[in-house]
Amino acid sequence: MVNPGHLARTVLGDVPGDELGVCDAHDHLFLRSPVLPGMELDDAEDAAARLRAFRELGGGTVVQWTPYGMGRRVRHLAALSRTAGVHVIAATGLHQAVHYAPAVLDRLPEDLADLFTTELVEGMAGSGTRAGLIKVAGDFHGLDAHARRTLTAAARAHHRTGAPVAVHLELGTGALEVLDLLCGEGEVPPARVVLGHLGRCPDPVVQREAARAGAFLAFDGPSRAHHATDWRLPEELAALADAGFAGRLLLGGDTTTPGTPGMTYLLGGLRPRLERTLGSDLVDRMLTANPAAAFAFVPRRAGDARRPARRPE
Incomplete structure (x- = not known):
């Protein structure tokens, strides 16, 4: 259920969640990483064409998870959104350390929460275009020191702003460790957390526990044959919905390199199959009401439940 008083922060300003329409809950218009040399998403005309095609298929909002220092092209986002007639929600935050040149990491401020907060409240890279979520990342089956630093900073920035926190799970692993840090130590309400890539390690026990905690589960990156995605996605989603978690499910395209089907495949290929x-x-519901709730700015209230840290086995 979408609270009519909750707003989502798009690159053109804050809008009611129920105005987002059909939402691609995890994608990239622009992306650059040293682990993907020569495969950059850096073409503004291509981004515009993908947005127009998404709109023609009924799309209303694209959530770009590209964080700080990865080629977000923040000065282009507002014009692209306005021209295509598609809402765009942009990200602050940091990805895994491997996605940055050492010099970029060396230049980061000591207090990452201040950086994230500034980009959410004042604008990204001095552009005046504000981020609408905090994107951070776990490590493979756990949390390294960089992940702990960035997740802790994300929790602090969330408490200052009410911004949602979106988390890259490396190959779909580490979901419960992420929730322990964010929602246990960091006291972020689980309903303000979006966990990405859960379909890549399709463990039904972990999926149900993460949903039971109250987090949103993003099933993103369809059409990738090297991941457990399309062919088992219907049964995963049906099992979670039957268990009472239909309101926690999100779908995304996650275009990371040129040629990835991404947002157009999400609506033109995957949606009819799932229907x-x-x-x-x-x-x-997964494309409209759920993302409207997941990506809202919801200031934390006194007494919000925190997820207790799991006890060691």
Whole structure:
């Protein structure tokens, strides 16, 4: 259920969540990383074409998870959004350390929470275009020192702003460790956390525990044959919905390199397939009402539940 008083922060300003329409909950218009040399998403005309195609398929909002220092092209986002007629939600935050040149990491301020807060409240890279979420990342089956630093900073910035926190799970792992830090130590309400890539390590026990905690689960990156994605996605989503977690599910395209089907495949390929197996009502919920709730700015209230840290086995 979307609270009509909750707003999402787009690159053109704050809008009511129920105005986001059909939402690609995790994608990239622009992206640059040293681990993907020569495969940059850095073409503004291509980004505009993808947004127009997404709009023609009924798309209303794209959530760009590209964080600080990875080629966000923040000065282009507002014009692209306005021209295409598609809402764009941009990200502050930091990815894993491997995605940055050492010189970039060396220049980071000591207090990352201040950086994230400034980009959420005042604008990214001095552009005046404000970020609408905090994107951070876990490590493979756990949390390294960089992940702990960035997740802790994300929690602090969330408490200052009410921004949602979106987390890259490396190959879909480490979801519960992420929740322990963010929602246990960091006291971020689980409903303000979006966990990405859960379909890449399709462990139903972990998926249910993360959903039971109250986090949103993003199933993103469809059409990638080297990940457990499309072919088992209907059964994963059906199992979670049958268990009572239909309101925690999100879908995204996650275009990371040129040629990735991404946002157009999400609506033109995956959506009709899921509608045939899951029904249009559930798929519509995953594309509209759920992301409207997940990406809202919701200031924390006294007494919000925190997730207790899990006890060691």
